[in-house]
Amino acid sequence: MKETIGKEMLRLENLKVEVKDEVILENINLSLNEGVHVLLGPNGTGKSTLLGAIMGLSKYKTSGKIWFYNEDITDLTPDQRFKKGIFLAYQLPPAVRGVRLKDILKKILNIDPKKNLPEEVYTYLRELDLDESFLEREINYGFSGGERKKSEILQLLLAKPKLAMLDEPDSGVDIDSLKLIGEALRKISKESNLLIVTHNLKVLDYVNPNSVIVLLDGKYIYKDGIEIIHQIEERGYEYVRRLAYAQNLS
Numbered sequence: 001m002k003e004t005i006g007k008e009m010l011r012l013e014n015l016k017v018e019v020k021d022e023v024i025l026e027n028i029n030l031s032l033n034e035g036v037h038v039l040l041g042p043n044g045t046g047k048s049t050l051l052g053a054i055m056g057l058s059k060y061k062t063s064g065k066i067w068f069y070n071e072d073i074t075d076l077t078p079d080q081r082f083k084k085g086i087f088l089a090y091q092l093p094p095a096v097r098g099v100r101l102k103d104i105l106k107k108i109l110n111i112d113p114k115k116n117l118p119e120e121v122y123t124y125l126r127e128l129d130l131d132e133s134f135l136e137r138e139i140n141y142g143f144s145g146g147e148r149k150k151s152e153i154l155q156l157l158l159a160k161p162k163l164a165m166l167d168e169p170d171s172g173v174d175i176d177s178l179k180l181i182g183e184a185l186r187k188i189s190k191e192s193n194l195l196i197v198t199h200n201l202k203v204l205d206y207v208n209p210n211s212v213i214v215l216l217d218g219k220y221i222y223k224d225g226i227e228i229i230h231q232i233e234e235r236g237y238e239y240v241r242r243l244a245y246a247q248n249l250s
C-alpha cells in the first residue's frame, strides 16, 4: 500500500452517528494523514452521513471524538469547523431563497458586502464555464444539477480550505463539465486535503489519491492503497468484504 504523505489531518475515534434515533454509523475509527482520500462503498452505507458528521451538521447526532490536526472539534458548530478550514460540498446542494451566489462568495472571502468581487472569481467562473449572471441568482435556486455542482466547486476554489470534503462532485454532471470539475479538483488538491465520495471512478483520474476508504456498512471501514480500486472495479465490494474479514481474523 502506498503510504499517505504528511502528518495526521483527521482522526475519528469510536464515532457513532444517529439520524432520527436510528444508528447509521457505529464504532468508526479512522486516521487520515494529509493528502487525497477517496471514500467508496455501496449505496446507503453512510458515506454522506460520515461527511455530514465531520462537518457537524445538526441533523447528525454524534458521539465519540473527531480530531482535526490534533484539536478536538467534536463540539464545534459547522460555522466554527468552517473557520478551522473544513468545507463540505454537498451531494444535493440546497437552494437558499433570498441569498445570492455573490453574497455567499463575499462571506467566504470575508469581504465587505458592498465591495466588488475580486478578479479571481471571474477567472474561476470562466474555468467552470459558468455565466457571470449566476452571481446575481439566489443560490442554487432553479440551478440544474450540474450548475449546482459547479457552484459548490466555485465556492471551494475560493474558500481554499485545509480539508475539502466532496460528496459525489461528479453526479449528474455531463462529460464536458466533468472535465472542468476534474481540472478544478486537480487545482484544489494542490492546496487542500481532499476526502471525495464518488461512485464514478473517472473523477479520480484528475487527482492523485493516497488512500481508499471503503465503508462496507455502518460499522466497518476498510482502508487501503489506490491499487484496490481496480480490484473493486473488477470484483465488486464483495472482494473488499472478504479482505476485511481476513484482516479481522489475523
Ligand SMILES: Nc1ncnc2c1ncn2[C@@H]1O[C@H](COP(=O)(O)OP(=O)(O)OP(=O)(O)O)[C@@H](O)[C@H]1O
Pocket (backbone or CB within 6 Å): 019, 020, 022, 024, 041, 042, 043, 044, 045, 046, 047, 048, 049, 050
Ligand atoms: N433523515 C433520515 N431519516 C432516516 N434515515 C435516514 C435519514 N438520512 C439518512 N438516512 C439513512 O441513513 C443511511 C445512510 O445514508 P447515506 O446518505 O449516508 O448513505 P450513502 O452511503 O451516502 O448512500 P449513497 O451512496 O446512496 O449516496 C441510509 O439508509 C439512509 O436511508
